[in-house]
Amino acid sequence: GAGVSQSPRYKVAKRGQDVALRCDPISGHVSLFWYQQALGQGPEFLTYFQNEAQLDKSGLPSDRFFAERPEGSVSTLKIQRTQQEDSAVYLCASSLVGGGNTEAFFGQGTRLTVV
Amino acid sequence: AQSVTQLDSQVPVFEEAPVELRCNYSSSVSVYLFWYVQYPNQGLQLLLKYLSGSTLVESINGFEAEFNKSQTSFHLRKPSVHISDTAEYFCAVSPSGGYNKLIFGAGTRLAVHP
Numbered sequence: 001g002a003g004v005s006q007s008p009r010y011k012v013a014k015r016g017q018d019v020a021l022r023c024d025p026i027s028g029h030v031s032l033f034w035y036q037q038a039l040g041q042g043p044e045f046l047t048y049f050q051n052e053a054q055l056d057k058s059g060l061p062s063d064r065f066f067a068e069r070p071e072g073s074v075s076t077l078k079i080q081r082t083q084q085e086d087s088a089v090y091l092c093a094s095s096l097v098g099g100g101n102t103e104a105f106f107g108q109g110t111r112l113t114v115v
Numbered sequence: 116a117q118s119v120t121q122l123d124s125q126v127p128v129f130e131e132a133p134v135e136l137r138c139n140y141s142s143s144v145s146v147y148l149f150w151y152v153q154y155p156n157q158g159l160q161l162l163l164k165y166l167s168g169s170t171l172v173e174s175i176n177g178f179e180a181e182f183n184k185s186q187t188s189f190h191l192r193k194p195s196v197h198i199s200d201t202a203e204y205f206c207a208v209s210p211s212g213g214y215n216k217l218i219f220g221a222g223t224r225l226a227v228h229p
Binding site for chain 1: 119121124147151156157158159160161164166205207209211214215216217218219220221222
């Protein structure tokens with residue numbers, strides 16, 4: 001398909017385990033975003049890439065969270081030593097360019113449950 | 116900094132009735148305004164957006180929203196809802212001068228009953 005693809009769709013991790021979440025953006029999209037959506041809340045910004053450059057990581061909640069987009073296409077969000085408060089849906093979005101008026105296309109998300 | 120408040124967490128309504136989902140925002144800079152919809156088991160989809168110009172914007176499926184600068188609001192309305200409109204609706208803003216980093220409200224769950 002031509003949309004944003006995220007994998008896995010569901011992930012159960014034991015507390016303390018490391019996890020890696022993958023995002024395949026729409027081909028040719030320059031901008032890529034990660035958001036965290038806790039249960040009953042709206043998505044909250046985590047980090048932003050323009051091509052391979054991570055221009056904003058102000059939303060990452062701790063140094064256990066790390067994101068990369070080494071070739072400017074696929075991105076990975078890594079969470080080290082997961083904790084229960086990391087349980088959430090992690091959303092990836094991409095857009096053609098980075099302007100504030102540009103539509104962002106979202107993936108279906110990865111639901112992470114830390115037990 | 117920006118923030119978005121959606122005043123109703125849930126809105127139950129009967130089919131063919133009108134509905135209004137409320138959204139207020141706070142920002143020290145100019146913003147663009149968006150409504151996103153999330154149907155069950157699907158990703159967020161853009162419903163409509165206000166960038167500039169006419170303060171009334173419409174979607175292809177009958178929703179409309181009006182930007183009110185003095186009241187810092189962007190309420191979403193539909194004159195007659197369908198069962199298929201049942202979904203979670205998110206209001207969001209992004210700074211007009213930067214990249215499209217979205218600040219979302221907590222969402223309103225619209226439940227349309229027959």
